[in-house]
Amino acid sequence: MTTRRNPTRMTTRRNPTRMTTRRNPTRMTARRSLIRTSTRGNPMWRRMRRTRNKMKVRSKRKWIRVIVTSQAEIRVRPYQTDDNEKKSDSDDNEKKSDSDDNEKKSDSDDNEKKSDSDDNEKKSDSDDNEKKSDSDDNEKKSDSDDNEKKSDSDDNEKKSDSDDNEKKSNSDDSEKKSDSDEYERKSYVEENEKNTEQNESKIEEKVDQGDSNESSGDSGETLSKDQNQTEVFPSGAQSELLKEITTENGAFSTQAAESKNEKASQESLKQETGFSWKLCNVTAGPDYIPCLDNMQAIRSLRSTKHYEHRERHCPENPPTCLVSLPEGYRRPIEWPKSREKIWYYNVPHTKLAQVKGHQNWVKVTGEYLTFPGGGTQFKHGALHYIDFIQESVPDIAWGKRTRVILDVGCGVASFGGFLFDRNVLAMSFAPKDEHEAQVQFALERGIPAISAVMGTTRLPFPGRVFDIVHCARCRVPWHIEGGKLLMELNRMLRPGGFFVWSATPVYQKIPEDVGIWNAMSELTKAMCWELISINKDTVNGVGVATYKKPTTNECYEKRSKPEPPLCADTDDPNAAWNVSLQACMHKVPTESDVRGSQWPEEWPARLDKSPYWLLSSQVGVYGKPAPEDFAADYEHWKRVVSKSYLNGIGIDWSTVRNVMDMRSVYGGFAAALKDLSIWVMNVVSIDAPDTLPIIYERGLFGIYHDWCESFSTYPRTYDLLHADHLFSKVKQRCKLEAIVAEVDRILRPEGKLIVRDDVETINQLESMLRAMQWEVRLTYSKDKEGLLCLQKSMWRPTEAEALTYAIA
Numbered sequence: 001m002t003t004r005r006n007p008t009r010m011t012t013r014r015n016p017t018r019m020t021t022r023r024n025p026t027r028m029t030a031r032r033s034l035i036r037t038s039t040r041g042n043p044m045w046r047r048m049r050r051t052r053n054k055m056k057v058r059s060k061r062k063w064i065r066v067i068v069t070s071q072a073e074i075r076v077r078p079y080q081t082d083d084n085e086k087k088s089d090s091d092d093n094e095k096k097s098d099s100d101d102n103e104k105k106s107d108s109d110d111n112e113k114k115s116d117s118d119d120n121e122k123k124s125d126s127d128d129n130e131k132k133s134d135s136d137d138n139e140k141k142s143d144s145d146d147n148e149k150k151s152d153s154d155d156n157e158k159k160s161d162s163d164d165n166e167k168k169s170n171s172d173d174s175e176k177k178s179d180s181d182e183y184e185r186k187s188y189v190e191e192n193e194k195n196t197e198q199n200e201s202k203i204e205e206k207v208d209q210g211d212s213n214e215s216s217g218d219s220g221e222t223l224s225k226d227q228n229q230t231e232v233f234p235s236g237a238q239s240e241l242l243k244e245i246t247t248e249n250g251a252f253s254t255q256a257a258e259s260k261n262e263k264a265s266q267e268s269l270k271q272e273t274g275f276s277w278k279l280c281n282v283t284a285g286p287d288y289i290p291c292l293d294n295m296q297a298i299r300s301l302r303s304t305k306h307y308e309h310r311e312r313h314c315p316e317n318p319p320t321c322l323v324s325l326p327e328g329y330r331r332p333i334e335w336p337k338s339r340e341k342i343w344y345y346n347v348p349h350t351k352l353a354q355v356k357g358h359q360n361w362v363k364v365t366g367e368y369l370t371f372p373g374g375g376t377q378f379k380h381g382a383l384h385y386i387d388f389i390q391e392s393v394p395d396i397a398w399g400k401r402t403r404v405i406l407d408v409g410c411g412v413a414s415f416g417g418f419l420f421d422r423n424v425l426a427m428s429f430a431p432k433d434e435h436e437a438q439v440q441f442a443l444e445r446g447i448p449a450i451s452a453v454m455g456t457t458r459l460p461f462p463g464r465v466f467d468i469v470h471c472a473r474c475r476v477p478w479h480i481e482g483g484k485l486l487m488e489l490n491r492m493l494r495p496g497g498f499f500v501w502s503a504t505p506v507y508q509k510i511p512e513d514v515g516i517w518n519a520m521s522e523l524t525k526a527m528c529w530e531l532i533s534i535n536k537d538t539v540n541g542v543g544v545a546t547y548k549k550p551t552t553n554e555c556y557e558k559r560s561k562p563e564p565p566l567c568a569d570t571d572d573p574n575a576a577w578n579v580s581l582q583a584c585m586h587k588v589p590t591e592s593d594v595r596g597s598q599w600p601e602e603w604p605a606r607l608d609k610s611p612y613w614l615l616s617s618q619v620g621v622y623g624k625p626a627p628e629d630f631a632a633d634y635e636h637w638k639r640v641v642s643k644s645y646l647n648g649i650g651i652d653w654s655t656v657r658n659v660m661d662m663r664s665v666y667g668g669f670a671a672a673l674k675d676l677s678i679w680v681m682n683v684v685s686i687d688a689p690d691t692l693p694i695i696y697e698r699g700l701f702g703i704y705h706d707w708c709e710s711f712s713t714y715p716r717t718y719d720l721l722h723a724d725h726l727f728s729k730v731k732q733r734c735k736l737e738a739i740v741a742e743v744d745r746i747l748r749p750e751g752k753l754i755v756r757d758d759v760e761t762i763n764q765l766e767s768m769l770r771a772m773q774w775e776v777r778l779t780y781s782k783d784k785e786g787l788l789c790l791q792k793s794m795w796r797p798t799e800a801e802a803l804t805y806a807i808a
Contacts, residue, residue, distance in 0.1 A: 254687055275737075275771040278799045280321040282806035287440065288323050288745075290315060290710035292432045292451060296805035307455040310431040314709045318738035321801040322772070323715045323745045325794065331750055332719075335446040335657040335677055339417050341368040342444045346716075347437060362412055362441065371414060371445065377472040377502060378540050382418040385540060389500060392535045393546045396468065396498060399423030403603040403699040406466045406492060409474025413442030413449050423603060425679065427466075427701050429459075440714040446657040448679050450703065451712045454485050457580055460704040463491045463573025464589075464596040465696035472502040479519035482583040483527070483564055490527060490549065491573050495588045495596050499529065499547040507536050507543025526563055527585060528555035553588050574693065577686045577704050595693060603699050607671055608634070611697040621665050621689050630666050630694070637668035649778050649789045651752055653678075656719045660746075663688070663726035664702060667695035681718075683711075685730070707742070708734035716748045723754070728761040740768050747792050752777070755788040762786035 284293045297313035328345030332338060344367050363370050378385035390396050399422045407416050407428040416426030428449040430439050442449040452459060454476055469489050478486040489499060505516040524531065529547040536543040550556075556566060567573075567584040589596040595613040600606045610627040620629025646653065653676055660681045661669045665688075670680035682702030684692040695702045705711060707730045721743060730739055747753060753774075755765060759781050766776060766788060773795040780787040 254690060275768050276799075277741075277772055277797050278321045278801040279797050280319060280323050280806075281800040281802040283808040284806065286324045286326045286329075287437060287714055288806065289432060289451065289712065289714060290319055290742075290806070291712065293806050295808050307431065307453045310453040311455045311457065312709075312712065315803075315805055318709065318735070318742070319801075319803055319806075320735065320737040320741050321803070322741060322797060324796055325716075325749065329716075329749070329794075332444060332446075332657075332748065334655060338444070338446045338657070339371070341365070341370045342441070343367065344369050347440050347444050369441070371412060371441075377542055378414075380539055382414045383421065385415070385537070385542075386418060386422060388535075388537045388540075389544060389546075392533045392544055393498065396546075397602075400602045401599070402467045402498075403600075403606070404466055404696055404701050405468040405470055406461075406489075408454070408469065408471045408476060408489075410438070410442060410449055411472075412438050413445070413447040415470065415472065416442070416449070417445060417447040420679075425699070425701050426470075427461075427703075429453075437714065443658065443714060443717045448658075448681065448701070449713075451714070454488060457578055458488060458576045459492065460576050461492050462576060462690075462693045462696065462704075463586065464494050465693060466492050466497060467494055468498045468500060469493050470500045470502075473504070479516060479523050483523045484581050484583040486523060486527070487564060487583055487585060488581055490529075490585055493549050494599070495549055495551045496599055497549050498532070499549070500544060501547070502542055502544045506534065506545045523564075526559065526561075528559075550588060553590065556585070556587070574690060577706070595697070600697055600699070604674070606697065606699045607674060609698075611694060614694065621691060633666045633668040634671060637672040641669070641672035645754070649754070651720070651789075656752075658718045658748075659720045660718050660722065661702075662707070662721055662723040663729075664695060665689070665691055667691075667698060667700045667702070669722060669724070670695075670700050671698065683707075685726075687733075707739055710742055711746055713746055715745050717746045718751060719748055720752045720754070721747055724756045726757070727755065727765060728757050731761070736764060737768065740765065744772060744792065749792050749794045751792050753788075753790045753792070755786075755790075757786060757788075759784050759786045762788050766790075 280288055282288045282293065283295065291312040291314040292310070294313040294315055297315075298309050301308050326345055326348060328348075330343050330346060332346060333342055344364065347369070363372065386398065390398055396402050398419070402424060404425050404427070405419070407413070407426045410416060410426075410428030410430050413426070413428045416428045419426050426448065428439075428442060428447065429452040430449070431453040432439065432451040439449045439451050469492065476485055478489075493499065501520075504510075505513040505520065521531075524547055528550045530550070532546045532548050534543065534545045565584050567582065567586045569587075571582070571584070571586065573586045591597060593613055593615060595611070598612060600611070601609055610630045614626045614630060616625040616627055618626040620626040622629050622632070624632060645651070656676075657678055658681075659670075659673070659678050660683060661667075662683050664670065664682035664684055667680075667682050670682055673680060680700065682692070682695050682700060683705045684690065684695070684702060686704055686706045692702050692704060707726065727736065727739060730736075743753060753769075755762065757765075762779070762781065763786075766779065769790050770776065773793045775791040775793060776788070777791055778787065778789040
């Protein structure tokens, strides 16, 4: 055992030129026997054999410099620069001085101790891969070969030891002492090697990835992705994908001039290696919506007459905990099958099925909730009802003249779900829990919807953007309080657009319904809405009244009484974030270059064309003339989507239905995905240039939002979230942890998050999301810009955090 630890022989094993010799056990045994018998008593000869000139050898994919420090020893350490070598030499001198004391105790074998000690010390300083060089460099390559060699070597070593002991009986005592010390040191080394073996395998995996892209690593670029994926960036796509865009307000106003959350901007982000997430302990459980489930704020309301308890009441400090999953949650059914059925345990609200089951809305069928396609309004199918509306008013022209509509009180959104068959987008909304989470049913089915209510504030949409507003038994009292709620519809409806009203007052003659009809007739006449048609569907047994908004101000000027009044010229119809409702009407734009004076192009031509009211004299978001800015943005996203997103980042788009662009500008990202069976919720931040009217003008839809607050949707809504330079902007005024928690809340398990941002923000996000056990599918960086793609997991923390304001 003593001979086997001989540093001379260990050096021989390290020498690449002698590796072939070592592979022959017979020759190796003979050579070792010769060395022992001829040089055992001459340690100086063995030291001289180890003397070498400076050389570099490649070992375990890393350059190693072998430096001759004296005739008595050789130092092996990672290849370093001159500055690092000076520091390393200083460390070597310390090691040498520590080992000099051992020379006083023994002569030839002391050098063996010293070499082992030095090697042991260097193992803790160098990479984990070098730790195993003293035992066997080829151990990782072939365990079986090493075992055979070791066995042969040990047998010969025992024999040689016996001969040596007879020749050197006068030094037995010192050798026994040396053997004991060496055995202790070897045990310590072997223990360290055993403890670090798993870490070494992990390091080797990272080295393999780095070596596969060594050239890009030398230039400062990094690429880390799933080993099963191919190259993600076709030629020419990288510059487009990672180009940082500086935005300017230009001619566009903002929804909020300054932040209301100044306190959050003063807080620095916690950057902990293992960020600790907790589970939200709230009354709403897995259906928690922070701004709609603030029980403390709701209890303090003075009145709920105008549905104040259904409006947004956001907590002062947004939650940083994670929402739980429903027991038995499964991956949602894919579109279009999801329109007909969803998993029962994903939204286990049996009350709605019990209350509305006889109306053909929703039924419990085994492990599914099924939607036959009917309801109170269209018992024989939504498509029949949709076609009946167009037959009543041919100018509606679904999918051509009419592209984007607003569905008030949507129920389970079967109307909006089947409008996809007519190339129509429906923005559906209803209050939270009005009928046991109908909006959640709609979203689980793959139909656009948000939780909102017509209460005391404007809805978060611009003015004059919807082609049609639809209300089927929506139970909204349009005629009360001077028609304030109907004035809100008038604000959002395009001049020349239609209000389709299908409710019992239209076709029933009971006294209450007759009174409502008379009040509505008087109000709509005063608003200059023209009653185009009123028809009854004999198949479904319902009636539909269709009104048209005027395209000029002539009717307003001829009214005998200015009731309802016109809004002041200073009242901006596009101001919609936390703005109180007013019982007034905005004038119709008459100038030819003002939005609303003309009807948009028919679909799909309107998607690609710059709006007529976007003038070259206006400065676009990116600094170019507005029409050029619009076109350049569209071309940019078409390249990014076609060259990278669709094929390059490992997303199976057949599993994607509900998509959100968290920081949309002109809607170019959504427009580039027009050929897929998806819908995109375009979000325009309240402190960003107000480009949401442009998005609607091209036949898409979206919403205003402040990302320092929670979004008005149920948990687990979206299959994919896309954030282009959002987080780096929002974290300047609110906590990044809260935004990340909100992202986790609204994204479905196994859903994808695509982030394009600066490298610093990318690293922060990756650290936080890894702590949630999200899978990093792709990370790429270049010139301080980065791309990150992750997939959410099913993991939920075990430790809970009680939110007192959200507990009933």
